[in-house]
Amino acid sequence: MTDALSIAALLTQGTVLAVLGTLAFTRIAPDVILMAAMAFLVISGILTPGEALVGFSNPGVMTIATLYVVAAGLKETGAIQWLAHRLLGQPQRLRHAQLRVLLPASGLSAFMNNTTVVAMFIPAVQEWAGRLRLPPSKLLLPLSYAAILGGTCTLIGTSTNLVVNGLLQTEMGIGLSMFSLAWVGVPLVVVGGGFLYLFADRLLPNRQGVLEQLEQAREYAVDVVVDDKGPLVGKTIADAGLRHLSHGYLADIERHGRLLTEVPPETELQAGDILVFIGDPECARELRRIHGLKPASGDVHKLDIAHHHRCLVEAVIGPDFGGLNQTVSESRFRSRYQAVILSISRHGGRLTGKLGDIRFQVGDTLLLETAQDFVDQYRYRKDFLLVSGLHDSTPPDFRKAPVALGILGAMVVASASGLLSILEAALLAGGGMLVTRCVPASKARRYVDLSVLIVIAASFALGAAMTKTGAAAQIAQWLLLSDDLAPWAALALVYLMTVVFTELITNNAAAVLMFPIAVAVAEQLGVNFMPFVIAIMFAASASFMTPLGYQTNLMVLGPGGYRFTDYLRLGTPLSLIVGATAVGLIPLVWGF
Template structure:
């Protein structure tokens, strides 16, 4: 090999080793490799930065905003709760999980779908007395399989499509992948329905224990005319909360204690909950209840611009020794205290009458800029926001789903390209108020986009230096059948995906796969499509795909659980893909 080929191969090997064995951020590793290729002269600046202008990468950025709009409006949660229902067996419960998860994942980011389902399933499984370990891994696997059914279902599909457009001038349609993706979903879903119960353990999730957590007491009011009056506590989803429990109901000045789950709720009921700080965030996701403090309605911050914050009072706080009412926290800090914890114990009684002491931890509802504004001020020793604590704008959920539907329809019938449809949809989310510009900016994961874009430089170096052709020659022989070569490419991509990121695996394997096709003198499309499916089909480790890692803790899983269920699923799905791809895209 020439020097450039050796340098390119060294870069790829170094990246693989660093991603697999170090804790260095993936974007830092890939950018370091990009810099090395430019400085060593393997690539010019324009070649190295081509990924940052790739339509696939920019489409992913636009779809982050679309997914954010769906999340912020609670659209996914709204659909999930409507579809889950009350099944009477584990098999039916798994089916109720897998159908909506796979359907939603076909049209939006898998990570967003799984993130929205996890808390709903934790509550749902406790209500049905089913172990979450039987539901959460099938959720992740079906979300992955559902994402393979359309071009926008997973970022990997868009990355490979971007490579095909830039190098081969070929663009895939929205539903072209469904010809293989849907059979894979049906085969994989059937396997999970038949064997997930037998192969997965009965194990509880790693849910934070309340007696070890900072404990608060919070009050929420049942909204008059909302969806909860007339429902029982259980039907309202308030019986088995993840981070706390309902203790009392105050109704017409009368206190009801130790209320049974069949108690019917009425508009105006004041519900008293005890639990961890995340409890208030969890309750803000429930339609039909709102914080009980009168000051909440006086807070001069729009509802959808609020978040929950924990702040520890310092000796320099001017209200030390005063009651909350006397300290005028709302007017001074534009924040409302929902609850107070002292030495890890909740303080009972009305919040406004509690006298503040140094070290008290305040659970407050305030604006998004509070943390940045007061993090380094002397009033508080520590200020931290609770993640995802902004209440969803449920009335916007139909609008967000409408924007998503319009995007899919426009791209599906060929009226617009995927890139154009995604740009208009992200603009639609902003224009309709489903998400604000500042929040949309925070949802765009620049580290992921950087990893993908920088990976293109490695692929370009492998192609231009001839290293991909040399590696392809070592992978296949001239007399190897195209079908066997396709299986080898699929297997290598799957192995890479299990140890590094799925997008990086796809970009690194693309030039090798193209070289394999050239060496055999066959059509390159089956190999490109195989990379799409293989890079997404990560089932054997929690690290191979982000959704697998997301359910690891909540499901109480261990590495062996992934191997036990994921290994046969990978073999089954891989065999289906390798068997079907050449029938759709012939050699």
């Protein structure tokens, strides 16, 4: 019997290592990896089908699914934009502007999905920074970090908290209330937010002057062709109205294989001239309105979409994009997404050279021409982390923003007062969003990210196998190093291990994998397991050092023109401060 258990434990540990390695070092979709691991555990007999599928009925997972609908109502009504424009104000100094970003971002993300908060704030902050002539690179990363910190204050602030609370309910019969985590979360917001307020300006880049940074934060090269049957043939550049565009300038002309640079305004246009314009994303929309110019990319005409149904979209490549490290041509981008790439920006600057030969990287910002439903289709998929639709045909219905905020407030009050459980309150709030038409049912379905839900639910199978086979107890024994290790030191080790897992794989999967290990550590020390479980909640959210650890970090990579080193420079001290504060406070609230 012991041998059988040992073999099962070894198989489970091997499965966990394989999952970690595959998630960290390959581009296979996380839901595929976790479902494969779950299938192996069932087929090998380690888990029964009922044990393996328990995650799909977990209240935490179902709460996350329901909150997607609540977030959809807030997004579609523009409730966050409505609040953002009222809260951002007109500060005169960068420090005041940072404070105006930190406070609402952390406050809002305590009560709703922080990805939604950041997605709505990015265009608002960019437009606001442009108007105030402030560098967005000083504001967008603090926005992401503030949203992450704010999410730790309540049970619904981040999906990780709901997942771990679901595990506590099913495994231990214990449930946390809405504001249980605020005793530690609020001090973390104060300490972390204070650090960002004092040091973000010094540690974040401003690689050019303020105006140049604003102009180049999302700068593209857009190629158009002079139509041989159009009215521009024979006209000078000045007469054609191409000299004083609002959003870009004519940089070069490619004519019969020769490149003409620094072209004077009296240059006459010839049929077939390829004109290269440099500017922000709106430049492409401006050029589309000029009769006699057509996109240089022949792919645009191959789109099976009527011209009046097309729009311009700016999207950031995510970690699960299928064509990573492939060239644009190799990825068959147009046929896969029914979208044409007009230009690519990387680290805040445009990429030059032949578009088809550029290799995709995580964080690249693409300017696309595509169908109007592209934004809805890919808004919460990890192929792209969408920044904005630049020609959105369905602007938010701001009249319903107060209704959506009222539903959110009612959900928080009902749950916090104990009148309803978190799941019951979320179900009613989701229903309220549909009944009041804050979001149509058809759009609400698109917001529910099945791949994320599958990752979380399938992760439960790994956790169950680690507990059942004794693998978690064995890992806990290795982690403790010695039998007389102090509980505080063990808590710090569990926190550190969770942070490492979070930076390598998804935060929810890290939390589920660490849960049985944390419980086993507490059992071996003979102390209360609650401090260790709470530490997992905070550590799994505290991803500041890489753009890949947390989705909001990746979302600001392109718009802020950041490099990976910027995350290390600001995120490493923030991680240390947040970690030390959390490990110090948690045992004072949940004693050993």
